[in-house]
Amino acid sequence: MTIATLSRTVLERFPAGGPRSSWPAEEYAAAQRAQGTDAQVVMDLSTDQFLVITDAATQ
Numbered sequence: 403m404t405i406a407t408l409s410r411t412v413l414e415r416f417p418a419g420g421p422r423s424s425w426p427a428e429e430y431a432a433a434q435r436a437q438g439t440d441a442q443v444v445m446d447l448s449t450d451q452f453l454v455i456t457d458a459a460t461q
Contacts, residue, residue: 408457413441416452427452 413434416427427443431454434441441456 410455410457412453412455413439414454415446415449416454418445418450418452424452427454430454 414427414430416424416430418424420426424443424445431441431443434454434456439456441454444453444455445451446453
């Protein structure tokens, strides 16, 4: 029996205090999705950054 686990990979980090807020992160994630990578933006409160992440199944 094989059990798959879900891991997340951080593709890029963007400071939350920037003048454009999450826009650069959202634009980067959209570009990654256009290239076939399932990217999403999440907020890392401990570092005050927007992270562009992707989920990857590992075994």
